[in-house]
Amino acid sequence: MSVDTGSTTQRFEAALADLEVPVTSTDPSKFERTVERIAGEPAIGTSLPFPSVSLPDWVDDEPSPRDLESATTGITAASIGIADYGSVVLPATPSGAEQVSLFPDLHVPVLRESDLVADMPTAIERLGPQLREGHSAIVATGPSATADMGSLVKGAHGPKDVHVLLLEEAGEDDE
Template sequence: MSIETTFRESLSELDVAVTRTTPGSCADAIADAADGKTIGVPLPEGLTLPPDVIDRPTNGDLETAETGVTPATLGIAETGSVHLESDRAGTELVSLYPQRHVAVLRTEDLVSDVATAIDRLGPDLRAGGSGVIATGPSATADMGSLVVGAHGPGEVHVVLVEAGR
């Protein structure tokens, strides 16, 4: 089974939607995955946000946005997780505040397992980089029954961009 197939199956188990697209159609795929007022941070070279996405969100935008769009630097197939950098652009905040998070990930940034992810992320983290590995919608059962969206997005959608720049 391919890494991408495993990643898609893991996302399905987490009730995370996934759209596969090309670099040229990335903005359209994001627009289709977004809902309501949408904020975002810059995407990697060759990928663009839809024109109606607020790409320099204010604190007020964070509070009122329904969808946040961020790049993911890595996807972990066995868990369906994505790595999001903590950076000056606000990637982590934009992924956490809105009800829906759209993570944009290139297929070449998929790895098979957590050990491989740590090997790949290690040099940047040891050099002072920071980030979060997010797995599906936010959920907690700390106070009894399961609550989705308690500490982050209640919905996640991954836009998986085919190789090519």
């Protein structure tokens, strides 16, 4: 619904900049190195549903409750990015993507650039059929925060920091 200026990607990045949320663009060839640079250890994750990339070996992709509490970084897939708001849509999975994106101090959502949409109605239109099939998702915008203790604090019950990884795939990789 916001005033349209620039490309979807530029607007998404600008919205994240307003939120002071870092975003790093990468491609499949540099993916592992980029993750290594951003994530701290121990890191946990849930497998990425993207054919062109997968989580590095050193990321525990089958975490347990104990891992959830010791991990400092959680890496999960985002299914949609919303340019107007700098939001990422985080689908819940039986493997625990919701928890992995929520408990560690740093959350790294991995979003394919091709999954960016301009605005909220478009995102919700995409989510409609999924919710009707029984699935759940979080529209997450920046880190968790609270102003309940007298002034704004980043990191309440959820992550203190979010670092978005924007995956640029070449046309032929995009299956």
